[in-house]
Amino acid sequence: MKNFSNYNDFSRKEDLHFESRAVHGALGNDPITGAVSFPIYQTSTFRHKGLGQSTGFDYSRLQNPTRQELERTMAILEEGFEGFAFTSGQAANMAVFMNLNEGDEVLLTDDIYGGTYRIGEDIYRRYGADFKYVDMSNVEDVRAAVTEKTKIIFIETPTNPMMKVADIEEISKIAKTVGAITVVDNTFLSPYFQKPLTLGADIVVHSGTKFIGGHNDALAGIVVVKTPEMAEFIRGQIKTQGNMLAPFDSWLLIRGLKTLPLRMDRHNENAMKVANWLRTQPKVTKVYYVGFEDHINYDVTKKQTSGFGGMISFNVDSLETVEKLLSKLDMIMFAESLGGTETLITYPRTQTHESLTEETRQKLGITETFLRLSVGLEHVDDIIKDLDQALNS
Ligand SMILES: Cc1ncc(COP(=O)(O)O)c(C=O)c1O
Numbered sequence: 478m479k480n481f482s483n484y485n486d487f488s489r490k491e492d493l494h495f496e497s498r499a500v501h502g503a504l505g506n507d508p509i510t511g512a513v514s515f516p517i518y519q520t521s522t523f524r525h526k527g528l529g530q531s532t533g534f535d536y537s538r539l540q541n542p543t544r545q546e547l548e549r550t551m552a553i554l555e556e557g558f559e560g561f562a563f564t565s566g567q568a569a570n571m572a573v574f575m576n577l578n579e580g581d582e583v584l585l586t587d588d589i590y591g592g593t594y595r596i597g598e599d600i601y602r603r604y605g606a607d608f609k610y611v612d613m614s615n616v617e618d619v620r621a622a623v624t625e626k627t628k629i630i631f632i633e634t635p636t637n638p639m640m641k642v643a644d645i646e647e648i649s650k651i652a653k654t655v656g657a658i659t660v661v662d663n664t665f666l667s668p669y670f671q672k673p674l675t676l677g678a679d680i681v682v683h684s685g686t687k688f689i690g691g692h693n694d695a696l697a698g699i700v701v702v703k704t705p706e707m708a709e710f711i712r713g714q715i716k717t718q719g720n721m722l723a724p725f726d727s728w729l730l731i732r733g734l735k736t737l738p739l740r741m742d743r744h745n746e747n748a749m750k751v752a753n754w755l756r757t758q759p760k761v762t763k764v765y766y767v768g769f770e771d772h773i774n775y776d777v778t779k780k781q782t783s784g785f786g787g788m789i790s791f792n793v794d795s796l797e798t799v800e801k802l803l804s805k806l807d808m809i810m811f812a813e814s815l816g817g818t819e820t821l822i823t824y825p826r827t828q829t830h831e832s833l834t835e836e837t838r839q840k841l842g843i844t845e846t847f848l849r850l851s852v853g854l855e856h857v858d859d860i861i862k863d864l865d866q867a868l869n870s
Pocket residue numbers: 565566567568590592593633637662664665683684685686696697698814829
């Protein structure tokens with residue numbers, strides 16, 4: 478493998494498999510010292526040799542070597558032009574929506590993550606942009622909703638929390654007919670299972686807090702873009718808004734990415750077993766999981782992803798069962814978030830989707846008996862045993 482001598486001499490490693498690219502990143506090691514674990518450049522600013530002589534790093538809001546290694550690695554893994562790392566998924570989405578002007582319209586997945594919903598309703602709507610919620614699991618609904626004013630089509634797939642699946646390729650084609658950009662929130666599957674930019678999308682966003690970081694220990698957001706023009710725009714947002722990820726958190730994500738393929742495979746394997754088990758439980762009335770062959774969008778899932786991920790939602794028979802389950806679980810934790818090593822159970826009605834109106838929640842199915850499970854990396858028998866004792870004892 479090539480010896481790198483400076484920060485710009487990085488390789489996209491197209492000859493390597495995804496697993497090797499995830500381990501070796503962009504530079505992979507520090508070009509100055511050869512440090513195998515990419516160093517945490519904990520500095521706010523950089524010394525110049527003389528007038529007009531920059532090392533390429535001037536001030537950490539603009540560039541930082543550790544953040545840059547993460548950003549380049551994400552661009553490599555998502556097969557995009559350039560990546561950007563933010564303080565949270567919310568900050569990443571905010572930066573993307575800065576593309577809007579007064580009078581523009583956005584089409585969003587109807588059961589979108591509550592925080593994304595708030596970005597539209599509480600902030601951009603005030604500046605004259607319109608937000609329309611569409612069931613994107615039905616391509617024809619998107620075709621019917623799009624207008625000449627549509628600037629962004631924002632897809633979450635699979636959706637949080639109803640596990641609906643949108644056809645990225647078909648929706649990207651619809652966006653192009655009106656000159657809109659397609660943005661995909663790839664948080665649930667990660668580039669290991671789904672690469673939206675290769676399917677026609679223009680921008681990928683992540684809550685890096687979830688599977689990318691993977692250990693429930695850091696908040697982060699990622700944007701990967703396809704064109705130099707969009708890269709310039711997002712870079713400008715970071716420069717002006719100052720919402721970039723700190724060096725230490727960037728390092729945590731670089732470390733997380735090294736095991737992303739292994740983790741995703743185990744999340745996938747465990748979730749499949751847990752979903753099938755949940756389906757056999759008398760107190761469980763419905764299970765939402767994209768890996769079921771009878772899932773309404775199974776064909777689309779098979780076409781555009783190489784795995785189903787670790788997320789499951791389900792309904793139980795009563796509020797009493799919800800209360801019993803949440804208080805009796807032992808190893809599994811009742812906590813907001815997903816995508817980490819630990820199995821977490823969430824109550825979307827009052828946690829992740831609390832911002833939606835009660836009417837919208839009811840319409841979507843986010844009812845008082847609805848729960849979301851992020852299946853972690855523990856032994857699957859222990860996960861099922863814990864759910865069993867909490868549900869059935
Ligand atoms: C699908 C999805 N997108 C975006 C976000 C926001 O990310 P963060 O919590 O890192 O700000 C979340 C958070 O739960 C999410 O689940």
